Amino acid sequence: MSAVLDDKTRNKALINEVLEVYPEKAAKKRAKHLNVYEEGKPDCGVKSNIKSLPGVMTIRGCAYAGSKGVVWGPIKDMVHVSHGPVGCGQYSWSTRRNYYNGTTGVDAFGAMQITSDFQEKDIVFGGDKKLDKLVDEITQVFPLAKGISVQSECPIGLIGDDIEAVSKKKSKEIDLPMVPVRCEGFRGVSQSLGHHIANDAIRDWVFDKADYNAPFESTPYDVVLMADYNIGGDAWSSRILLEEMGLRVIGQGTGDATLKEIEMMPRAKLLLLHCYRSMNYIARHVEEKYGVPWFEYNLFGPTKIAESLRGIAAFFDDTIKEKAEQVIAKYTALSQAVIDKYKPRLAGKKVMLYVGGLRPRHVVGAYEDLGMEVCGTGYEFGHGDDYQRTTHYVKDGTLIYDDVTSFELEKFAEKIRPDLMASGVKEKYIFQKMGIPFRQMHSWDYSGPYHGYDGFAIFARDMDMAINSPVWGMTKAPWKK
Amino acid sequence: MPQSAEKVLDHAGLFKEPEYQEIFERKKGFEGGCGAAKVQEIADWTKTMEYREINFKREALVINPAKACQPLGAVLCASGFEGTLPYVHGSQGCVAYFRSHFNRHFKEPCSAVSDSMTEDAAVFGGLNNMVDGLANSYALYKPKMIAVSTTCMAEVIGDDLDAFIKTAKQKGSIPEDFRVPFAHTPSFVGSHVTGYDNMLKGFLTSFWDGKTRSETTAPAININGGFDGYCVANNRELKRMMKEMSVEATIISDPSEVFDTPTDGEFRMYAGGTTAEQMEAALNAKGTVFMQGISAAKSAEYVEKAGQKAVSLHCPVGVTGTDAFLMAVSELTGKPIPASLELERGRLVDAIADSQAHLHGKRFALFGDPDMLLGLTAFLLELGAEPVHIVCTNATKEWTAKINALLAASPFGKDAKAWPGKDLWHLRSLLATEPVDFLIGSSHGKYLERDIGTPLIRIGFPIFDRHHHHRFPIWGYQGGLNVLVKILDKIFDTLDAKTSDSASFDLVR
Numbered sequence: 001m002s003a004v005l006d007d008k009t010r011n012k013a014l015i016n017e018v019l020e021v022y023p024e025k026a027a028k029k030r031a032k033h034l035n036v037y038e039e040g041k042p043d044c045g046v047k048s049n050i051k052s053l054p055g056v057m058t059i060r061g062c063a064y065a066g067s068k069g070v071v072w073g074p075i076k077d078m079v080h081v082s083h084g085p086v087g088c089g090q091y092s093w094s095t096r097r098n099y100y101n102g103t104t105g106v107d108a109f110g111a112m113q114i115t116s117d118f119q120e121k122d123i124v125f126g127g128d129k130k131l132d133k134l135v136d137e138i139t140q141v142f143p144l145a146k147g148i149s150v151q152s153e154c155p156i157g158l159i160g161d162d163i164e165a166v167s168k169k170k171s172k173e174i175d176l177p178m179v180p181v182r183c184e185g186f187r188g189v190s191q192s193l194g195h196h197i198a199n200d201a202i203r204d205w206v207f208d209k210a211d212y213n214a215p216f217e218s219t220p221y222d223v224v225l226m227a228d229y230n231i232g233g234d235a236w237s238s239r240i241l242l243e244e245m246g247l248r249v250i251g252q253g254t255g256d257a258t259l260k261e262i263e264m265m266p267r268a269k270l271l272l273l274h275c276y277r278s279m280n281y282i283a284r285h286v287e288e289k290y291g292v293p294w295f296e297y298n299l300f301g302p303t304k305i306a307e308s309l310r311g312i313a314a315f316f317d318d319t320i321k322e323k324a325e326q327v328i329a330k331y332t333a334l335s336q337a338v339i340d341k342y343k344p345r346l347a348g349k350k351v352m353l354y355v356g357g358l359r360p361r362h363v364v365g366a367y368e369d370l371g372m373e374v375c376g377t378g379y380e381f382g383h384g385d386d387y388q389r390t391t392h393y394v395k396d397g398t399l400i401y402d403d404v405t406s407f408e409l410e411k412f413a414e415k416i417r418p419d420l421m422a423s424g425v426k427e428k429y430i431f432q433k434m435g436i437p438f439r440q441m442h443s444w445d446y447s448g449p450y451h452g453y454d455g456f457a458i459f460a461r462d463m464d465m466a467i468n469s470p471v472w473g474m475t476k477a478p479w480k481k
Numbered sequence: 482m483p484q485s486a487e488k489v490l491d492h493a494g495l496f497k498e499p500e501y502q503e504i505f506e507r508k509k510g511f512e513g514g515c516g517a518a519k520v521q522e523i524a525d526w527t528k529t530m531e532y533r534e535i536n537f538k539r540e541a542l543v544i545n546p547a548k549a550c551q552p553l554g555a556v557l558c559a560s561g562f563e564g565t566l567p568y569v570h571g572s573q574g575c576v577a578y579f580r581s582h583f584n585r586h587f588k589e590p591c592s593a594v595s596d597s598m599t600e601d602a603a604v605f606g607g608l609n610n611m612v613d614g615l616a617n618s619y620a621l622y623k624p625k626m627i628a629v630s631t632t633c634m635a636e637v638i639g640d641d642l643d644a645f646i647k648t649a650k651q652k653g654s655i656p657e658d659f660r661v662p663f664a665h666t667p668s669f670v671g672s673h674v675t676g677y678d679n680m681l682k683g684f685l686t687s688f689w690d691g692k693t694r695s696e697t698t699a700p701a702i703n704i705n706g707g708f709d710g711y712c713v714a715n716n717r718e719l720k721r722m723m724k725e726m727s728v729e730a731t732i733i734s735d736p737s738e739v740f741d742t743p744t745d746g747e748f749r750m751y752a753g754g755t756t757a758e759q760m761e762a763a764l765n766a767k768g769t770v771f772m773q774g775i776s777a778a779k780s781a782e783y784v785e786k787a788g789q790k791a792v793s794l795h796c797p798v799g800v801t802g803t804d805a806f807l808m809a810v811s812e813l814t815g816k817p818i819p820a821s822l823e824l825e826r827g828r829l830v831d832a833i834a835d836s837q838a839h840l841h842g843k844r845f846a847l848f849g850d851p852d853m854l855l856g857l858t859a860f861l862l863e864l865g866a867e868p869v870h871i872v873c874t875n876a877t878k879e880w881t882a883k884i885n886a887l888l889a890a891s892p893f894g895k896d897a898k899a900w901p902g903k904d905l906w907h908l909r910s911l912l913a914t915e916p917v918d919f920l921i922g923s924s925h926g927k928y929l930e931r932d933i934g935t936p937l938i939r940i941g942f943p944i945f946d947r948h949h950h951h952r953f954p955i956w957g958y959q960g961g962l963n964v965l966v967k968i969l970d971k972i973f974d975t976l977d978a979k980t981s982d983s984a985s986f987d988l989v990r
Binding site for chain 1: 512543584925
């Protein structure tokens with residue numbers, strides 16, 4: 001009790017301490033994004049999805065990152081054109097670990113940087129003609145491509161290009177879907193609007209053009225596993241469980257997805273939504289228009305996995321429910337062995353999280369399965385509904401920071417001294433310098449998968465190797481001790 | 482069940498297990514693919530001369546270019562000044578990308594801010610962002626200087642940095658006398674090396690404009706490394722060589738400390754870097770040596786206008802490159818090249834002599850930045866190796882002329898062709914139709930290695946998938962030795978792999 005009170009008091013003092021450094025106007029704004037979670041409240045008491053302050057070193061990205069980098073980019077059999085100057089596509093080239101099977105450059109185009117590489121003349125005279133020509137060239141060099149998406153970079157929306165008109169025209173000419181996406185980086189406040197725009201593009205340019213009257217042999221157990229980007233193979237270590245419980249996965253997306261699989265969403269009996277933040281829009285649309293329900297599941301750690309598998313099974317008949325129990329039973333020994341091995345090394349360790357739009361809550365259970373405690377969390381681009389959902393995961397007194405600035409996160413970590421920071425690559429090396437063990441929670445630090453039972457073993461191993469590495473014992477020279 | 486607590490399998494092993502292979506097979510039934518035979522047919526076709534011709538007709542489509550955009554270079558340049566916060570005026574996503582790009586290359590923190598312009602700024606301009614942004618950066622990160630560059634958003638809407646910074650000062654965002662070097666860095670012109678040059682010129686202008694030069698005070702010379710992924714080690718090597726020569730040199734933009742801070746419990750957002758005092762004194766130097774001259778054209782021109790001699794080198798790797806560098810320094814300063822450096826030179830020549838039989842006639846393809854390619858090509862030529870395909874996505878006319886002259890001057894360059902403006906998909910066709918023994922370039926070359934089978938020697942930027950390469954210099958005689966060993970290691974590893982089932986698997990090579 002007193003420990004919680006102490007934490008609360010400390011966390012509130014910490015928030016005041018960081019706010020003091022800001023100019024008055026900025027302090028007022030940042031104050032709304034920092035708070036301490038109070039048990040029983042319906043949300044975390046912070047504002048979210050609001051513009052980042054200029055000059056504060058936000059960790060956020062942009063709408064293009066949300067569309068090309070997250071939603072569209074992983075669809076493997078389409079060519080995604082980074083439309084505009086060269087940089088955006090260069091920096092996002094193969095850096096998000098969306099695993100896929102296929103022959104790159106032949107029938108899959110994931111680990112590639114395909115761009116219209118705008119020059120000054122394209123800015124001055126517009127890029128529509130270049131886009132038109134580029135599409136013809138794509139069909140020549142990539143004859144097996146199943147479609148093209150245009151991922152708009154900042155200039156496109158500023159110079160008045162009509163990528164929709166070009167897309168309509170070329171789509172007819174080449175007899176392939178061509179999807180214009182208005183995800184210019186200046187739109188919205190973070191990656192989040194890019195997700196939304198990308199979802200709308202799936203609705204308008206994929207579903208509305210697909211033929212759902214075409215014959216399709218369905219079964220009562222058809223599901224689409226969606227909003228899993230297959231980081232290090234996450235979707236695969238999820239899919240294995242769904243198939244084992246008797247479900248037929250007729251589509252997976254967008255990690256390792258083909259365009260055909262994306263088209264499957266309206267055909268499913270249930271949409272299984274992993275990253276709510278990035279694809280809830282299209283799930284809601286499919287529910288409204290096609291009457292397919294959706295379910296947000298969580299496959300991090302055995303507790304949440306069992307809950308989720310049961311939650312999924314509840315949509316189906318008894319055979320599935322029974323099989324779900326069998327699957328849970330089958331993996332219990334593995335999970336227990338993982339916990340037995342790692343919990344003694346990790347129990348009681350404190351974790352601070354700062355991730356994107358899902359993991360700041362979804363991974364809490366996996367840490368708790370290992371006896372660890374999350375003492376601070378926040379979203380880069382979460383919305384109000386994310387902070388509401390977070391209340392199911394966090395404990396009284398947890399420090400909450402929305403769109404945290406580099407300055408704030410450093411100060412928080414300095415005072416709290418967590419045993420593990422779990423955030424992104426831009427944070428990693430900062431905290432390691434401070435002697436705080438770190439794991440990247442966007443890319444799984446080049447490890448993974450972390451989803452499912454197979455992934456939990458890797459998750460546990462990785463957290464252990466981060467926290468218990470001998471390197472942390474050497475940060476101070478012995479003659480200074 | 483493939484997984485176990487005793488032997489945890491991660492992605493590298495897990496998905497090879499039969500349970501997952503079965504999943505992949507079942508999934509194919511829903512993918513609507515073309516079938517393995519068709520994929521193989523097209524894959525084979527992409528390696529033909531017919532495909533190469535189609536591929537080289539591309540005019541609009543760029544596939545896997547070996548270049549990034551201007552503000553990335555501006556951020557690297559700005560990071561090399563003491564207490565300086567790189568500040569990019571425009572969309573915030575760009576800065577997230579620049580930071581993560583450097584994080585992945587250096588495995589180090591990279592501090593930079595954006596002023597987060599959004600739709601309203603697109604309509605009304607980004608002045609308010611600049612006014613608030615400078616105030617916030619100044620308060621939070623307590624920099625000694627803020628170096629402003631731009632994203633393409635700010636460039637397209639035509640924001641005027643000079644006017645904006647002045648207005649921000651008038652509004653009290655930062656003190657009137659606070660130094661804010663700036664540069665417009667449109668990403669639709671040139672590449673990351675252009676942005677570096679523009680930012681460097683911004684610093685020079687900020688410190689030197691309106692000042693009178695008097696060649697009376699030390700230090701003797703300035704050296705600028707340009708956009709250099711090896712800046713950490715290269716700059717240290719430069720300083721060491723200058724010490725050997727007893728030459729007082731100022732490295733203009735020196736990120737060697739900020740991208741190599743210790744893990745000792747303290748995060749240093751700022752570390753080392755060229756100081757304001759050094760920059761002021763630098764005007765009085767006898768000259769400035771640009772280690773990557775093509776990529777520093779505007780800065781070199783400015784330096785000459787300021788009354789200094791500008792020496793433009795091209796990423797001097799190896800014996801003759803380093804000779805030229807040291808002789809240039811000697812000529813500028815009047816200091817002789819000491820015996821200690823001559824000894825180092827001799828050791829590098831010795832190493833080359835020991836290994837030349839393994840290098841002679843080996844055929845190479847290369848890709849990378851303009852000056853880097855000139856330096857590496859020159860080194861290959863002096864090793865008796867044969868550069869064949871040289872792809873420079875961000876080439877300039879000057880580069881093309883220089884590389885052609887370099888190749889023409891050596892019998893080992895007779896089979897080489899320079900490919901200005903081409904990308905790595907062009908290079909794929911070149912490697913498939915005119916095979917070479919080895920490929921030199923950044924980590925992005927690993928896809929070419931996988932597709933074509935040409936072994937990749939990682940030299941360039943970015944190096945994402947090997948650690949700590951940037952901690953070893955590639956310049957100077959020591960650097961030449963490092964590059965030599967990198968090349969030789971790959972040659973020997975490849976030879977061992979090729980001969981592992983034969984009598985040629987020699988212990989002694």
